[in-house]
Amino acid sequence: MKDLPKIYNPQEIEDKIYKKWEKSGYFNPDNLELPEDAKTYTIVLPPPNITDKLHLGHVSMLAIEDLLIRYHRMKGFRTLWIPGTDHAAIATQNVVEKKLLREKGLTRHDLGREKFLEEVQKFLEKTQKTILRQIKKTGASLDWSREAFTLDQQREKAVRKMFVDMYEAGIIYRGERIVNWCPRCHSTLADDEIEYKKQKAEFYTFKYSGDFPFAISTTRPETKLGDTAVAVNPKDKRYKKYIGRTFEVDFCGVKLKLKIIADKNVDMDLGTGALGITPAHSMVDWQMAEKNNLDIVKVIGEDGKIRAGFKNYSGKTAAKARGMVIKELKKQDLLEKEEEIENNLSLCYRCNTPIEPLPSKQWFVSVDKKMKRLGNKSLKEKAIEAIEKERIKFVPERFKKRYLDWMENLRDWCVSRQIWFGHRIPAYYKLKTKSGKLKAVEKIYVGLEKPAGEGWIQDPDTLDTWFSSGMWTFSTLGWPQNFKDNKKSGDLKKFHPTQVLETGYEILTLWVSRMVMMSLFALNEIPFEKVYLHGMVLDEHGKKMSKSKGNGIDPLDMIKKFGADSVRLAMLIGNTPGNDMKISEEKIESFRNFTNKLWNINRYIDQHYFKHAFPDKKDISRKITENTKADKWIINKFIELIKSTEKDIKEHRFSQAGERLKDFTWNDFADWYLEISKFETTTNKGMFLRMILNDLMRMWHPFIPFVTESIWEGRQGNKQELLMIEKWPTINTYENIIDGKENFDLIKEIIIAIRNIRTKNKIPAGKKIKVIVQTDKETATSIKENEILIKNLRTHVEKLEIAESGKKPKNSAHQFVAGINIYVPLTGLIDIEKEKAKNKKELENLKKYANGLERKLKNKSFLEKAPKEIVLQEKENLKKAKVKIREIEKYLESLKK
RNA sequence: GGAUGAUUAGCUCAGUUGGCUAGAGCGCUUCUCUUACAAAGAAGAUGUCACUGGUUCGAGUCCAGUAUCAUCCACCA
Numbered sequence: 001m002k003d004l005p006k007i008y009n010p011q012e013i014e015d016k017i018y019k020k021w022e023k024s025g026y027f028n029p030d031n032l033e034l035p036e037d038a039k040t041y042t043i044v045l046p047p048p049n050i051t052d053k054l055h056l057g058h059v060s061m062l063a064i065e066d067l068l069i070r071y072h073r074m075k076g077f078r079t080l081w082i083p084g085t086d087h088a089a090i091a092t093q094n095v096v097e098k099k100l101l102r103e104k105g106l107t108r109h110d111l112g113r114e115k116f117l118e119e120v121q122k123f124l125e126k127t128q129k130t131i132l133r134q135i136k137k138t139g140a141s142l143d144w145s146r147e148a149f150t151l152d153q154q155r156e157k158a159v160r161k162m163f164v165d166m167y168e169a170g171i172i173y174r175g176e177r178i179v180n181w182c183p184r185c186h187s188t189l190a191d192d193e194i195e196y197k198k199q200k201a202e203f204y205t206f207k208y209s210g211d212f213p214f215a216i217s218t219t220r221p222e223t224k225l226g227d228t229a230v231a232v233n234p235k236d237k238r239y240k241k242y243i244g245r246t247f248e249v250d251f252c253g254v255k256l257k258l259k260i261i262a263d264k265n266v267d268m269d270l271g272t273g274a275l276g277i278t279p280a281h282s283m284v285d286w287q288m289a290e291k292n293n294l295d296i297v298k299v300i301g302e303d304g305k306i307r308a309g310f311k312n313y314s315g316k317t318a319a320k321a322r323g324m325v326i327k328e329l330k331k332q333d334l335l336e337k338e339e340e341i342e343n344n345l346s347l348c349y350r351c352n353t354p355i356e357p358l359p360s361k362q363w364f365v366s367v368d369k370k371m372k373r374l375g376n377k378s379l380k381e382k383a384i385e386a387i388e389k390e391r392i393k394f395v396p397e398r399f400k401k402r403y404l405d406w407m408e409n410l411r412d413w414c415v416s417r418q419i420w421f422g423h424r425i426p427a428y429y430k431l432k433t434k435s436g437k438l439k440a441v442e443k444i445y446v447g448l449e450k451p452a453g454e455g456w457i458q459d460p461d462t463l464d465t466w467f468s469s470g471m472w473t474f475s476t477l478g479w480p481q482n483f484k485d486n487k488k489s490g491d492l493k494k495f496h497p498t499q500v501l502e503t504g505y506e507i508l509t510l511w512v513s514r515m516v517m518m519s520l521f522a523l524n525e526i527p528f529e530k531v532y533l534h535g536m537v538l539d540e541h542g543k544k545m546s547k548s549k550g551n552g553i554d555p556l557d558m559i560k561k562f563g564a565d566s567v568r569l570a571m572l573i574g575n576t577p578g579n580d581m582k583i584s585e586e587k588i589e590s591f592r593n594f595t596n597k598l599w600n601i602n603r604y605i606d607q608h609y610f611k612h613a614f615p616d617k618k619d620i621s622r623k624i625t626e627n628t629k630a631d632k633w634i635i636n637k638f639i640e641l642i643k644s645t646e647k648d649i650k651e652h653r654f655s656q657a658g659e660r661l662k663d664f665t666w667n668d669f670a671d672w673y674l675e676i677s678k679f680e681t682t683t684n685k686g687m688f689l690r691m692i693l694n695d696l697m698r699m700w701h702p703f704i705p706f707v708t709e710s711i712w713e714g715r716q717g718n719k720q721e722l723l724m725i726e727k728w729p730t731i732n733t734y735e736n737i738i739d740g741k742e743n744f745d746l747i748k749e750i751i752i753a754i755r756n757i758r759t760k761n762k763i764p765a766g767k768k769i770k771v772i773v774q775t776d777k778e779t780a781t782s783i784k785e786n787e788i789l790i791k792n793l794r795t796h797v798e799k800l801e802i803a804e805s806g807k808k809p810k811n812s813a814h815q816f817v818a819g820i821n822i823y824v825p826l827t828g829l830i831d832i833e834k835e836k837a838k839n840k841k842e843l844e845n846l847k848k849y850a851n852g853l854e855r856k857l858k859n860k861s862f863l864e865k866a867p868k869e870i871v872l873q874e875k876e877n878l879k880k881a882k883v884k885i886r887e888i889e890k891y892l893e894s895l896k897k
Numbered sequence: 898g899g900a901u902g903a904u905u906a907g908c909u910c911a912g913u914u915g916g917c918u919a920g921a922g923c924g925c926u927u928c929u930c931u932u933a934c935a936a937a938g939a940a941g942a943u944g945u946c947a948c949u950g951g952u953u954c955g956a957g958u959c960c961a962g963u964a965u966c967a968u969c970c971a972c973c974a
Contacts, residue, residue: 008936
């Protein structure tokens with residue numbers, strides 16, 4: 001017999017087990033012994049940012065994915081889970097820039113592109129491994145031999161090929177467009193990279209000049225330096241007469257030519273009902289300018305300052321220029337009104353700098369252009385079709401609608417970013433020199449490599465980080481395999497499309513939609529069959545956990561304290577798809593207690609039944625006749641458990657699967673069957689216990705891999721194979737050995753009733769009692785068969801009398817349950833003096849408590865009426881006093897509300 | 898403004914296609930070191946399932962409306 005420690009100690013075990021798994025090579029499906037035609041099951045890990053440190057959101061994601069992966073591996077699938085990291089262009093560049101400024105006082109421009117990228121590289125080498133190392137701590141069974149990075153050589157190839165293919169298909173184009181420009185990051189932002197903040201703003205109403213006929217309203221007077229039109233509603237009687245006319249005005253020293261145009265989108269009731277049009281600095285205005293062929297005057301430059309040519313405003317920041325304009329308007333007495341309104345400020349999601357809408361040359365992916373290779377459909381149409389035809393399903397289903405809504409309103413995707421860290425755009429320009437300095441693009445070439453010949457310069461911009469991560473399902477599987485055709489082979493053929501994409505709902509549009517479009521474009525194939533969306537992990541007060549707020553629970557601390565299994569289980573149970581979850585340390589602790597329970601269940605069975613071998617195939621093929629009511633009961637329950645767990649996992653109810661498993665393990669298996677085995681020692685007990693325990697380990701393994709593998713490893717009589725590649729249990733084994741169902745619940749109820757009588761009547765522990773049971777003949781037989789259990793399972797029954805009928809015995813406690821009368825004669829069992837003393841003491845405590853309550857109740861009207869009397873008058877009667885105190889407590893509760 | 902979700906025990910949350918007395922964990926009360934586990938065991942208390950109607954033999958579950966909260970999208974001159 002081996003000595004197992006009394007307490008499960010994950011810290012000592014987990015790293016060792018993980019190394020053992022890695023050494024086995026079974027994370028890699030190529031090493032699994034499977035039939036040729038085994039189905040594949042593939043998940044790509046949503047790559048965490050290289051700057052990330054493991055947070056609970058990651059653990060939640062890893063726990064769910066590892067559960068799916070381990071389950072399917074045990075079910076005999078060719079199972080692949082691909083790890084990797086994302087270069088997160090803007091985020092990473094920001095971090096390095098901040099670091100540079102802090103440590104050396106330098107900006108990236110001081111260093112220059114090459115030197116700066118070297119700095120990023122240095123930083124990256126340090127941080128990239130951190131998150132991967134931390135992922136291993138959670139027990140994730142990822143195939144590390146296939147690890148990928150969104151910015152490594154292979155992915156670089158894929159990105160270039162994709163860009164060139166799209167360019168050649170005519171869906172990538174270069175165009176000028178108002179973009180959301182972050183003056184701090186010096187980059188454009190996609191619509192969904194903007195955050196809005198409600199703020200108070202000054203809303204100014206003024207005339208451009210003395211000779212302009214009416215006033216306009218704006219929150220941004222400084223941009224009015226670039227106005228080329230004024231829009232009014234065509235129905236607006238006030239302005240009808242001006243429509244079509246052009247005014248030349250002197251606006252604060254700057255000459256403007258303003259055409260009065262009509263547009264039905266202008267709200268007549270807002271401000272003066274007239275809207276100054278600044279095509280270069282507002283999305284809406286840009287669209288009106290396009291419609292009306294207006295001139296475009298850029299006022300604000302990429303540095304967020306007023307451009308040259310605007311008198312003394314030039315070179316000033318927008319905010320400063322605004323002040324100057326207002327001052328000037330006041331001086332000229334043109335400002336009519338100044339009011340405070342609430343509006344939404346657009347902010348860069350990375351650095352919270354207000355964004356400037358600016359016109360700029362950018363690369364776009366057209367989502368509406370129809371293509372031959374997609375059967376004369378556009379990316380948008382294909383991406384909608386895939387979901388509408390349910391080739392891709394969402395869990396939970398409601399996200400299908402959100403995806404479709406978003407997809408239908410999708411505009412062309414701006415893929416160029418003015419940052420240095422990322423995939424450089426494979427576009428090359430030949431520049432024409434004009435008057436020494438000014439340059440214009442003469443020729444554009446888009447290709448995999450720099451074209452031959454002199455004078456070609458590569459586009460300085462890089463690609464949106466979602467461009468590379470959008471290709472993640474196939475770029476990780478070796479696409480492109482060659483640059484000539486799109487035939488699939490190897491991993492790509494075997495594992496694509498993948499089965500599930502499991503990710504957070506917040507990047508449904510950002511990432512999922514792009515993956516669908518890119519996979520359809522590149523392979524004419526969906527990237528995954530199912531999208532499982534998890535919610536966010538919030539702290540115990542329902543707030544977002546973030547590093548900056550410092551309210552996060554560090555999963556690594558938790559793993560160290562309670563073990564990875566406990567953290568995983570806490571993330572799985574009570575977590576439902578698409579819903580946010582709150583988490584607290586207490587919750588994790590409670591699951592640590594469970595892993596410890598599991599450890600001790602095994603410890604007990606191992607110590608007492610180590611001799612009992614498993615039934616081999618021969619034994620199982622015949623019915624085992626010697627089994628008791630309890631045996632049949634537990635085995636039938638277990639059969640149900642196997643069925644329901646399988647169904648739950650299939651239908652993505654991981655929380656419920658875990659809860660049912662836990663309920664069976666703890667309440668049925670440990671608390672009853674194991675206890676029964678201490679008294680009902682039939683020949684097969686050990687075998688049954690070990691069989692069920694072994695299969696329980698198999699079923700628990702996808703949830704809590706470390707403790708189960710560790711128990712498995714230590715089980716005596718097991719062959720030294722890893723639990724992770726064991727087969728998921730089947731019900732046949734159990735159906736074969738057990739015949740028919742048994743109602744054991746009746747016996748359970750009787751036992752509970754006896755225990756109840758003991759506590760209620762305060763019969764001292766260990767004191768033997770006599771029990772009289774009155775019931776019908778049939779039940780009596782059934783009870784007789786289980787006499788040993790009824791006498792021993794923490795009931796301490798010395799004598800059990802079973803009668804078909806009879807009178808109520810004198811001076812005895814009684815309970816009626818399931819048609820059975822249970823009596824326990826009390827004479828001589830309770831020491832009355834002792835009881836009295838005890839009651840007295842309890843009463844003392846109650847009095848003290850009541851006094852405390854009274855103090856609390858002071859000043860409350862309730863006090864005048866009763867409580868003192870109620871509590872203290874009733875003090876002689878313990879029961880009544882208790883009831884009254886409860887009433888007061890409730891009253892106090894209601895006062896709080 | 899549009900959409901989606903939430904509202905169940907003191908707290909955090911489960912609850913499948915409507916079905917018996919609505920569950921779990923933590924907390925609370927009482928008892929217990931009893932052949933593994935005090936990180937345990939046993940017993941117990943606590944619910945107007947947000948509200949108002951409707952459908953039904955039957956509603957936490959389905960439908961309509963209301964309230965509160967959250968999130969997303971759009972607008973923001």
